[in-house]
Amino acid sequence: xxxxxxxxxxxxxxxxxxxxxxxxxxxxxxxxxxxxxxxxxxxxxxxxxxxxxxxxxxxxxxxxxxxxxxxxxxxxxxxxxxxxxxxxxxxxxxxxxxxxxxxxxxxxxxx
Amino acid sequence: xxxxxxxxxxxxxxxxxxxxxxxxxxxxxxxxxxxxxxxxxxxxxxxxxxxxxxxxxxxxxxxxxxxxxxxxxxxxxxxxxxxxxxxxxxxxxxxxxxxxxxxxxxxxxxxxxxxx
Numbered sequence: 001x002x003x004x005x006x007x008x009x010x011x012x013x014x015x016x017x018x019x020x021x022x023x024x025x026x027x028x029x030x031x032x033x034x035x036x037x038x039x040x041x042x043x044x045x046x047x048x049x050x051x052x053x054x055x056x057x058x059x060x061x062x063x064x065x066x067x068x069x070x071x072x073x074x075x076x077x078x079x080x081x082x083x084x085x086x087x088x089x090x091x092x093x094x095x096x097x098x099x100x101x102x103x104x105x106x107x108x109x110x111x
Numbered sequence: 112x113x114x115x116x117x118x119x120x121x122x123x124x125x126x127x128x129x130x131x132x133x134x135x136x137x138x139x140x141x142x143x144x145x146x147x148x149x150x151x152x153x154x155x156x157x158x159x160x161x162x163x164x165x166x167x168x169x170x171x172x173x174x175x176x177x178x179x180x181x182x183x184x185x186x187x188x189x190x191x192x193x194x195x196x197x198x199x200x201x202x203x204x205x206x207x208x209x210x211x212x213x214x215x216x217x218x219x220x221x222x223x224x225x226x227x
Contacts, residue, residue, distance in 0.1 A: 034215065046217075093214070103153045
């Protein structure tokens with residue numbers, strides 16, 4: 001079956017630091033890949049997505065590239081802000097109509 | 112569009128009581144999902160519907176849980192009787208089908224359930 005593995009958190013950074021959150025996946029065929037963000041007290045919301053190999057999704061300064069050869073979709077941001085503090089979920093859909101989510105990675109950004 | 116709407120936002124009840132959570136998906140979306148989120152178990156899929164029909168309820172923890180979708184704009188998740196271990200945040204999400212799979216999930220704000 002499908003699976004998503006993302007790095008354990010929390011990730012703690014100072015403001016303006018570089019962020020990487022690793023995500024690798026196992027899936028049959030060619031899944032669509034997503035990053036969702038969950039702010040405290042809210043539901044998950046889409047941050048970015050990519051639907052085919054070598055596509056780069058980007059939004060709000062965050063980027064992730066669909067790497068089929070390494071089955072990865074790592075999330076990056078060049079300079080994080082305190083307002084980026086949240087939980088980030090990597091996810092995929094493909095092979096079935098049931099999406100597969102990672103466990104989530106908590107990001108804490110200090111001023 | 113107002114997005115996915117859930118009610119109530121918070122529910123506090125006593126063990127043994129019936130609890131009903133409600134969800135209105137985004138108009139036009141043909142998939143609806145119910146999730147439960149806890150610190151211990153993370154985000155768990157409970158059940159999903161396609162065009163109002165339940166497709167997979169294998170994530171429903173036990174017979175105390177039931178879900179219905181009487182029409183395209185309304186779904187309920189019921190717990191009867193409730194137990195303290197049911198305390199969690201329950202999310203409803205809707206999506207469209209795209210190229211043989213579901214596309215972006217649109218989540219509601221969640222219902223925080225506390226069972227005393």
